[in-house]
Every structure is written in structure tokens, then in C-alpha cells.
Amino acid sequence: MQYHIDHLDKQTLIDLYLGMLKPRMIEEKMLILLRQGKISKWFSGIGQEAISVGVTMALKKEEYILPMHRNLGVFTTREIPLYRLFAQWQGKQSGFTQGRDRSFHFGTQEYRIVGMISHLGPQLGVADGIALADMIRRKKRVTAVFTGEGATSEGDFHEALNVASVWNLPVLFCIENNGYGLSTPTNEQYNCEHLADRAKGYGIESRIIDGNNIIEVFTKVDELCKSLRKRPRPVLLEFKTFRMRGHEEASGTKYVPEKLMKKWAKKDPISNFEAYLKEQELITEKEIEEFRVTISKEIETNLNKAFEEQSVIANTKKETKDIYKAFEYEDSKPKGETKNIRFVDAVSEGLEQSMDKYNELIIMGQDIAEYGGVFKITEGFTIKFGRSRVRNTPICESAIVSAAMGLSINGMKAIVEMQFADFVSSGFNPIVNYLAKVHYRWNEKADVVIRMPCGGGVGAGPFHSQTNEAWFTKVPGLKVVYPAFPSDAKGLLATAINDPNPVLFFEHKGLYRSVYQDVPTEYYTLPFGQAxxxxxxxxxxxxxxxxxxxxxxxxxxxxxxxxxxxxxxxxxxxxxxxxxxxxxxxxxxxxxxxxxxxxxxxxxxxxxxxxxxxxxxxxxxxxxxxxxxxxxxxxxxxxxxxxxxxxxxxxxxxxxxx
Structure with missing residues (x-):
């Protein structure tokens, strides 16, 4: 393995080495605990440490990173306290999900890490939204998001790349091509030589990087990050690596040819780099042993702290309360004059006044900019608020819902207009599995309103007429609003936008231009949960x-x-x-x-x-x-x-x- 260490000082090289050594030693300990029955499951990243560590060290601490199962090095490089990681894996209260989720299915704003969900794909769109917020604020930042070669077959992958390309978002899409999706080899996953070649179809740059070479990973990603901060754009990175253990430990590796395992064992990122550092006399065997003793003590101390913590205690009141982020309703009474307007006008007024109230409220949807949406609700909004806040989107509902989640994570508010409520099925996964669950899982809000023009009676047929509210009333973590009158629509929409929780806001299109009412012209709110x-x-x-x-x-x-x-x-x-x-x-x-x-x-x-x-x-x-x-x-x-x-x-x- 060739290392080109030009311009890297000794301390950086040692930091890169220690950055890989710590997650490797933690993993080795976890495998022992797994066999002892002290943890329930483990997704090993042994052999892939260079990617997690190299990418994370190239990013600034204030820049978000969205890791996957095998990216323990992301968490350790960001210096998350180990006892909290261990408590997370044991389902303890001091873990990041308080026992509600396992492994790396969590995020933490403190360390700017946003963990994955098992559906994999949506986090790519979330990265788009995080980067979009930075770009709108003119912050020169990069967002890095990981995925595996298997997940590149998901529609969310392609939607996210397309959105990032169209909007020139500073996102590093990091593919860990480790040979297998569970037991399915790459030749059954995709039919191209390199996944990096897919970038051409989206008009974006790509790189192929040796994912087992820590110097190549760090220097190339560092160079890219500096470039993207100056000139925002997405880049697709394919890290060639290998998964030395099973998808998770129970699955084993019997399906992998022994010859292939031996080939990649020789490319181990840690043993090779360690040998190089000793050869260059940058580190001694004695220092290596001292490093190992120090890390081992840190692991044992934090493990004992996690083991000593009592098991999480179930509290039904707390469990149900934590589904939603706390929201104190502010009653803004309607006052002043009223005007007899249509339902559609009330929705438009409510949106406009909330856009005035929140200068970081973003509306996204198909044809909503200059065209004003198919129902003309946002007509004229681009003149007043600009295209950065009123954004036409490609036809990719899943990625846009995920991007709305990313905007929320990065401190903005988002509204997504489904052109018709029927089309929400294309964005169903991130709504019910990401937005709905995120606060319960790791205390993160989903400050997103999804507007749903719905309903029949207008001769629009099977794909433009559904009123599908029951798809969502079943899902804990979502709020569902369905007004019948213009005054209710305006006041409830204002409350939905104020509420930091995800709201599905149904608007019956048959009522848009047929129902009139005297509606207060000024801003006001109405409470949820009152018939x-x-x-x-x-x-x-x-x-x-x-x-x-x-x-x-x-x-x-x-x-x-x-x-x-x-x-x-x-x-x-x-x-x-x-x-x-x-x-x-x-x-x-x-x-x-x-x-x-x-x-x-x-x-x-x-x-x-x-x-x-x-x-x-x-x-x-x-x-x-x-x-x-x-x-x-x-x-x-x-x-x-x-x-x-x-x-x-x-x-x-x-x-x-x-």
C-alpha cells in the first residue's frame, strides 16, 4: 500500500492512526461481549476504519455527517463519550435513544451526527436538506453522508443525487463499496464497473478512492472539502473496501470465497499503516503498546460505567409524551377587519403571513415557484420571498420530504406541497419512518408541514381524488389537520407551521373555490384538538x-x-x-x-x-x-x-x- 504523506505532519499521521485504532479495539471488545451475551447485535466495520476516520477528520466539527452501521470511527473521531455509546448499545437510559433504538440508529446535535434508519435511503435526502440550509444561509460548509453499495439501488439514492445536482448542494455522497449487501455480491447489485460512473448521469463529479488507505482517504476528502466550501456542489465518492465480517455477526461469512477474504486481509488499513509508520520511524513498538493500554483502559472504564447503570425503566406517561416535541400553543386571536374569501385564498394568505413571520421558512414542491402551483396558492410568492425560499422541485417526493427533514435538523422550518395528496405514496417512507419517529428516537424535532390537496367530487379519477388521511392517523408521531372552512384553514395552518412536529395538512380541493367565508385579514392561530x-x-x-x-x-x-x-x-x-x-x-x-x-x-x-x-x-x-x-x-x-x-x-x- 502506497502512502503519500506530503504536507502532513507527524502529529496528523499519528492522529489518523489512533483514530483507526480506537474503533478497532472497541469492535474487538464488542465481539467478545456479543459472544458472552452482554450485547444483542453487532454490525462490524472491521477493515473499513480508514473511511470513517479519514472522512470525519477532513470535516470541520460544525459540519454535519450522516453515518451508517459500520462507521464507528465517525463517532469516536467526533469524541463522543464512550460510556454513552456503550449505554446506547445496551439499551440504557444514558444512551442517545434511551433504550428506544439500537446500534447506530441515533443522532446527536451536540456532535453534528445524524444517524441512519434501517431503510437506508432517506438519509441521503436528509443530507441534501442540511446542505440546503447551509447554502441559503451562505455558510461555507460541507455535509457528508454515507451509504453502502447495496443502497445505491434504492430510488432515494438517485433522487438525492438528482436534487443535489439541480441545486448545487455541497454534499459528499460517500459509498462504502464493501463487496456485499448482506450476502448478495456486487455483481448481483449493479451492472456497471464502478458506482462512481453513475455520477455522470446526474452531471456531478465523482472520485474512486482506496477505502483502505487512510492517507488517500483523508487527503483527497480534505482537498474536496476545501474546494466545496469555496464552490458548493455535490461529489460522489466510491470507496473501494471490503467487509471482513458478516452483515451482522449472526450471518457469518461462509458465502464469501476464502481466497477473497485472504486478499483483503492483506489490505487491512490499520496493520498496513502501522507498519508504514514504524518503517518511517514515526512511531515505535513501545509507543504502540502504550497507545493500546491507554485505549484499553478507556474502554474498560466506560464499559463498567455503562454496565453499572440500571436497566431502563418503562414509564408509559413518558413514552407517550416523548412521541412529540413539547409545543406550547400561542393563541393569536383574530382581530381587525375580515374579508369574504375562498378556501384557496385563506390557505394562500396563511402561508404568506407565516412566510413573513419566519424568514427561514422554506416552501418546496412541484411547480410552486413562478407558476404558483397547480392550484395557484403560491402565485406571486417568488417575487416577494425569492426562489431560495420558494423552491420548485424535481418530481421526487421521497427526497424532498427527506430534504425537509434535513432543513429542520439544521434549524429551519419546511413546508412541502404534495401536488396532489395521492402522490404522497411516493414519499411515504420518510414521512412514517423518519419524520414520525425522529423525536421519540433521539429527541430531534421534525419541523415540517406537508400540504395535501385531496378529495373527490371533481371528476379527477383514481390518482387525483383520494382522501388518504387514515394512512397517517395510524402513525404515532404525526399530526393530521383537515379543515372544512376558510377561517379554520388559515388559523390551523398558522398553528401547523408554528408547531415543531410533523403535520399532514389536508386541503380538500373541491372546497378550494366553492366555499367562501368571512376570514380575518391579519395573522391568527387556532388550537389543535378542538372540534x-x-x-x-x-x-x-x-x-x-x-x-x-x-x-x-x-x-x-x-x-x-x-x-x-x-x-x-x-x-x-x-x-x-x-x-x-x-x-x-x-x-x-x-x-x-x-x-x-x-x-x-x-x-x-x-x-x-x-x-x-x-x-x-x-x-x-x-x-x-x-x-x-x-x-x-x-x-x-x-x-x-x-x-x-x-x-x-x-x-x-x-x-x-x-
Whole structure:
């Protein structure tokens, strides 16, 4: 192995050596503990230390790095206290996830590290968002993100590279090409000679680096970082290396040819560099032994501290509380004049006023800049706020949701407009597995609002008409808002943007230009979790939201003898069960109307919860009315039959007469 150490002083060379030695010694200890049953799982990076250490040492401490399973050297190079790492791996309270996640599935703002999730790909888009925030603030920083050769087959990899290329983001995409994705060799993972060649398709630079040569890794990455700080742009790095142990220890390495193992064993990054340093008389055998003794003592001291800590104690109240970042609602009362405007105008006003309030609020979405979005909600925003804050995106929902997460990690607020709520399926993974879980896992907020133009009744067919709120009300960590009136839309949108937690904000496009209301012209907020009682009566209770509220009011108007309580939920997570219980206890009858398909919808949970809490007050079976359990059809007669409006009237009369 050739080392070109020009311009590197002795201390830097020793630091690079010690940087690799410490994670190697920790790993060797972890393998012993694994066999003793004192830790449950281990993903080994033995043989790959040069990449983690070299990249991390080339970055400044204030620059974010997003590592993977085998990047222990990132954590040790950033000098994270070892007892906290050991406590993390043992599921102890002083670990970074307080026992809620394992291995390297965590992040820490203190050390500017953002850990991976098992789905791998989304963190590449998160790196885009972190870098975007730095670029908007004109901070000359680099973000480095790791992935393996297997994960380069994921769509998130390609989306993230494309976004970084289009926006010229200073991101180092680091591929650790270590030969195998679990047991699948590279020749079954991709059909090109070098993964670095993929950069050409995105118009970005790439480098191939010997991932076992610590000097080559450090010097080339250091040179690139200095260049990217001056001229921001993405670069794809392919580190050629090898995984000397199994994907995780239980999987073993029997599928690897013995000859290949021996070949790479000769390329061990630590033994080779150690031999070189001794040959150059930069280090002695005695010094090496002293280093090992010092590191060994550090490991044992911190291990004992972690072992002595008691097991984490389950506390249901704390567990449920920590799903969300604490948010103290600030009640900004509507005041001043009002103006009779459409639903779509109220949303636009709410967005604009929040953009005025937060100068680091970024809106991203397809065609939202000069074009103003397909519904013209952001029309004129680029003139007022500029294209750095109102950003057209490529058609890659997953990477953009992940980028929004990155903006939040780097201290900004983000709004993502799904062109249609149906398209959220392409960004589903980062919403339900990253945004929703991040605060519970390692106490990091996801300050992201995802706007969801939704709903049927406009002849848009199966792919532009879904009202898919139940996909998200099921997921702990998300908040779901679904207003029916312009004034609610504006006030609740302001609250959603203030809230540091992820919010899915549903806007029924059939209401955009058909519903008018007197709406305060100034900024105001409305609280989550409070239903609105639209009319009162003793006969029965009707609960709905979105377009369903308008259908219910219209049909009740045709039957004035049915005096009903009508509750507009407004928010579905949190959901105002207390108002529902109060009404049901008064009327004794409940029907729930949703536009969503009936099975598995919000109405089912409301029905079950009322049965559990108000059974003795019910004078009739609870009735649920929803759309047919089919895709949304296009032709008007078919769509009218699909939607629940006509069935609602039939069931309403049946329940009233019960």
C-alpha cells in the first residue's frame, strides 16, 4: 500500500492512526461481549476504519455527517463519550435513544451526527436538506453522508443525487463499496464497473478512492472539502473496501470465497499503516503498546460505567409524551377587519403571513415557484420571498420530504406541497419512518408541514381524488389537520407551521373555490384538538370533517325536523374525543361521516372509542358512512355512487327513526 504523506505532519499521521485504532479495539471488545451475551447485535466495520476516520477528520466539527452501521470511527473521531455509546448499545437510559433504538440508529446535535434508519435511503435526502440550509444561509460548509453499495439501488439514492445536482448542494455522497449487501455480491447489485460512473448521469463529479488507505482517504476528502466550501456542489465518492465480517455477526461469512477474504486481509488499513509508520520511524513498538493500554483502559472504564447503570425503566406517561416535541400553543386571536374569501385564498394568505413571520421558512414542491402551483396558492410568492425560499422541485417526493427533514435538523422550518395528496405514496417512507419517529428516537424535532390537496367530487379519477388521511392517523408521531372552512384553514395552518412536529395538512380541493367565508385579514392561530360545534340539537350527533361537513349540513337542511349536533373535527390527530363524548351523552345517537373509504378509516376508531366510553348512553347502534371500498372512479355517475353523500341521507333518516 502506497502512502503519500506530503504536507502532513507527524502529529496528523499519528492522529489518523489512533483514530483507526480506537474503533478497532472497541469492535474487538464488542465481539467478545456479543459472544458472552452482554450485547444483542453487532454490525462490524472491521477493515473499513480508514473511511470513517479519514472522512470525519477532513470535516470541520460544525459540519454535519450522516453515518451508517459500520462507521464507528465517525463517532469516536467526533469524541463522543464512550460510556454513552456503550449505554446506547445496551439499551440504557444514558444512551442517545434511551433504550428506544439500537446500534447506530441515533443522532446527536451536540456532535453534528445524524444517524441512519434501517431503510437506508432517506438519509441521503436528509443530507441534501442540511446542505440546503447551509447554502441559503451562505455558510461555507460541507455535509457528508454515507451509504453502502447495496443502497445505491434504492430510488432515494438517485433522487438525492438528482436534487443535489439541480441545486448545487455541497454534499459528499460517500459509498462504502464493501463487496456485499448482506450476502448478495456486487455483481448481483449493479451492472456497471464502478458506482462512481453513475455520477455522470446526474452531471456531478465523482472520485474512486482506496477505502483502505487512510492517507488517500483523508487527503483527497480534505482537498474536496476545501474546494466545496469555496464552490458548493455535490461529489460522489466510491470507496473501494471490503467487509471482513458478516452483515451482522449472526450471518457469518461462509458465502464469501476464502481466497477473497485472504486478499483483503492483506489490505487491512490499520496493520498496513502501522507498519508504514514504524518503517518511517514515526512511531515505535513501545509507543504502540502504550497507545493500546491507554485505549484499553478507556474502554474498560466506560464499559463498567455503562454496565453499572440500571436497566431502563418503562414509564408509559413518558413514552407517550416523548412521541412529540413539547409545543406550547400561542393563541393569536383574530382581530381587525375580515374579508369574504375562498378556501384557496385563506390557505394562500396563511402561508404568506407565516412566510413573513419566519424568514427561514422554506416552501418546496412541484411547480410552486413562478407558476404558483397547480392550484395557484403560491402565485406571486417568488417575487416577494425569492426562489431560495420558494423552491420548485424535481418530481421526487421521497427526497424532498427527506430534504425537509434535513432543513429542520439544521434549524429551519419546511413546508412541502404534495401536488396532489395521492402522490404522497411516493414519499411515504420518510414521512412514517423518519419524520414520525425522529423525536421519540433521539429527541430531534421534525419541523415540517406537508400540504395535501385531496378529495373527490371533481371528476379527477383514481390518482387525483383520494382522501388518504387514515394512512397517517395510524402513525404515532404525526399530526393530521383537515379543515372544512376558510377561517379554520388559515388559523390551523398558522398553528401547523408554528408547531415543531410533523403535520399532514389536508386541503380538500373541491372546497378550494366553492366555499367562501368571512376570514380575518391579519395573522391568527387556532388550537389543535378542538372540534367545532356547528349546530346543536337533541336528536342525534353527526361527526365529520372536510367536505363531509358540508354534505351533512346540506342534507340536514333538507330535514329541518332532525335537530342534530354537528361536530366538525378540524384535526384528526389530536382528535377531540371529549366533545364527541359530551354530545353523544346528550343525544344518545351517533353517526360518523367520512369521505375516505369506509374500512379502516377514522370513523372506525371514533366508533370503537365511543363504544368503549359511552356505551350506556347509546340508544341506537353507531352508524358509519364512508365511500365505497373501491378506487375513486372518474365518470360522474360512478363517482357520485362512490362518494357517501347520498348514503348519508338514507342512514341519517334510519338512525333518526330508530
Amino acid at each position: 367545532s360545534v356547528l349546530q346543536e340539537g337533541e336528536a342525534l350527533t353527526v361527526v365529520s370533517y372536510g367536505a363531509g361537513i358540508h354534505w351533512a349540513l346540506e342534507i340536514l337542511k333538507k330535514h329541518p325536523h332532525i335537530e342534530a349536533d354537528v361536530l366538525d373535527l378540524r384535526t384528526l390527530q389530536p382528535l377531540d374525543f371529549e366533545s364527541i363524548f359530551t354530545s353523544v351523552k346528550k343525544t344518545g345517537k351517533l353517526m360518523i361521516l367520512q369521505e375516505d373509504t369506509l374500512f379502516g378509516g377514522v370513523a372506525s376508531d371514533i366508533s370503537a372509542t365511543v363504544m368503549e366510553n359511552c356505551f350506556e348512553f347509546l340508544d341506537a347502534p353507531i352508524k358509519r358512512v364512508g365511500s365505497l371500498d373501491t378506487p375513486v372512479p372518474f365518470a360522474k355517475n360512478l363517482e357520485d355512487n362512490f362518494l357517501p353523500k347520498q348514503r348519508f341521507e338514507t342512514v341519517l333518516l334510519e338512525l333518526y327513526d330508530y
